[in-house]
Amino acid sequence: MYKSHLNRYILAIGISAAAAGCKAPAIATLPASKAVPEFYGNTKDTVNVSNMPWKSFFKDQNLVALIDTALKNNQELMVTLQEIEIAKNEIRIRKGALLPTVGARVGTGVEKVGRYTSQGAGDASTDIAPGKEVPDPLTDLSLSAYANWEVDIWKKLRNSKKAAVSRYLSSIEGKNFVLTNLIAEVANSYYELMALDSQLEIVKQNIELQKNALEIVKVQKEAARTTELAVQKFQAEVLASRSLEFDILQQIRETENKINLLLGRYPEPIKRDKVVFWIYYLRPLIRVFLHNCWRTDQILSRRNWSLQLRNWT
Secondary structure (H helix, E strand, O other), X not given: OHHHHHHXXXXXXXXXXXXXXXXXXXXXXXXXXXXXXXXXXXXXXXXXXXXXXXXXXOOOHHHXXXXXXXXXXXXXXXXXXXXXXXXXXXXXXHHHHOOOEEEEEEEEEEEXXXXXXXXXXXXXXXXXXXXXXXXXXXXXXXXXXXXXXXXXXXXXHHHHHXXXXXXXXXXXXXXXXXXXXXXXXXXXXXXXXXXXXXXXXHHHHHHHHHHHHHHHHHHHHHOOOOOHHHHHHHHHHHHHHXXXXXXXXXXXXXXXXXXXXXXXXXOOOOOOOHHHHHHHHHHHHHHHHHHHHOOOHHHHHOOHHHHHHHHHO
């Protein structure tokens, strides 16, 4: 009895599952997408760096002078400008091909044949006019006018004009790309050079500190307060810092040569103010850092060194 009821339940579940499987799936409806607003809030940001002239963007006068020199002497930019002139002249040629042409032709010539040839004997025995012999040599003078107009039935000339205009516009965009890339590359190399100057100054100060520490360790060794191992360790640190100094000097020379190459001139020192990097970049960052992080007592109270100082006092 129990098995019969169980078979009925299994049969009912199987029929319902088969019916559900044969049902065609319903088309899923996607929720309506909300339009993203162009601006958030009631304010609009009208400051756009792309509309700002580069002379207003860069405040360093040395950098501005370098960019001016690059815009005048850069070889790649000069080639691009000549390509623009070529494309402009090609447009004029293609326009002229659509117009009718009118011209004049003037020509002159002299013909002299041998006396004892068949043509020379014939000219000698023949009069060019009654009672007038053929002149020797025989001159020729011609004057003519001509007109030509090619009918552009298959749009060959018009398509060539459109292609010339497209090449001209692409050369204009290529010039804009070269200008943007040139200004960005000069500015990037200039700021990299200033960063290397600051790094070199820090390394020099570090070398002086290490030299002082080396002298102190030598005095301690003479007083039997330390061993030769400490002296050799500080000497190795000084030599490593000097090696880093020469490496930075080499990087500075390479960066200067790169800038001179962009400026289209022979290698020479790049004029720059070493204080500008500190004034315009590092000092504002440190000021913002101190204003936002180190001014409040809550952040100071959570510092490990502050807790230790409070415990010591």
